[in-house]
Amino acid sequence: MKKFLNYVANQTSNTVSEWAHLVQYMEQSPEAIFIATATFEQRYTNPSFRKLFRKTRDDFFTEPMWEKTWSTIRDAQARASQGERVTSEVTCTFGEGTHHFSITHLPAPVKASERLVIGIVKSMTDSIQLQEERVRFDAYRHIFGSIDGLALFEFNLSNNAFTTFGSLEAMFGLTETDFSNYTPQLFKQMLHPDDLNAYLADLGQLMIDPKTYTRESTVRIFHLQTAQYRSFLVKSHLSTNRKVLTFAVIDSSRSTSSDQTTIEQLSQFVEAAMMEYDFQTESF
Known part of the structure; x- marks a missing residue:
């Protein structure tokens, strides 16, 4: 959390307090949430996200983990950065097998010098x-x-x-x-x-x-x-x-x-x- 807020402070000083309230909510949320750039570069992940993906949480933002669904994620992320709300259903392989996720990509409600997208990840594997x-x-x-x-x-x-x-x-x-x-x-x-x-x-x-x-x-x-x-x-x-x-x-x-x-x-x-x-x- 502090690392991300320091990053925001370096981007623009007048949005730090707004981001602080938002990130504080994300820290306590039971949903897996990430913040990334329009090109899907990681900026923040909340505790629920880190618990869900554990050792693979950094791999989440790289192409090898997603293979055939990588283009789907990148397209959804780019569209969300332009103000659109996008839900993508994607499949990846890690740990013991294949996993299915629904990711809701939302344009960040707080501005920064680069366009940021909030992603909410839900596991669909069991269903x-x-x-x-x-x-x-x-x-x-x-x-x-x-x-x-x-x-x-x-x-x-x-x-x-x-x-x-x-x-x-x-x-x-x-x-x-x-x-x-x-x-x-x-x-x-x-x-x-x-x-x-x-x-x-x-x-x-x-x-x-x-x-x-x-x-x-x-x-x-x-x-x-x-x-x-x-x-x-x-x-x-x-x-x-x-x-x-x-x-x-x-x-x-x-x-x-x-x-x-x-x-x-x-x-x-x-x-x-x-x-x-x-x-x-x-x-x-």
Whole structure:
């Protein structure tokens, strides 16, 4: 804060007090805020900004961090310096992955000898990832729901997210339309008591053995509509980064010959069962 006010004082003396009130507000704001020139040269960042970007806060104002969206930021910054309020949605890569931000560029309300722009940064990463996951899950349900005798469960060990796909009603008597109500505990309760410990032992072996990625088990699962146990083959797969568990539950007695062929192909390579294409990076 003092460094920026000294900079303002060197620019023009009669605006220091006005800037002091504005910067004092920014220092206490929970929003990530920066001040930069029309060409996106850093002049000030508030504590919330420094907390959000940590070691990468200086990189925020350089092209390598933004790559393809750099021109978007520079254009928005230049327009804001001319008195326009501009919101840009940009993507960058730092830390553990890709991040999405919405930046509102505002012309500074206090004049200085060079045109300054105030930027308010909001993270959109979580909401965009949730939207992308929703689209992916809808595609999974459409494809796997048409295969009689196959159900897939995906459990993310990082955030405990649990997702289901496939013919759940025919196989288990589950009729709930809101799949988010299904939990791992529900399916654990549906396992036959005599099979539960053996299956959990298989799953534990999968988790603790760093060289093991797939386990195969046969279990009996309770059908909620017929009130009977039925036998299923379960192929459990741990992703290569050991963060996602996928379970392919197969009912060979109900599937057609064509379905059975598809099921066998999918269950051999559960993690690679779907091919996805990224239109931005033009990669599979």
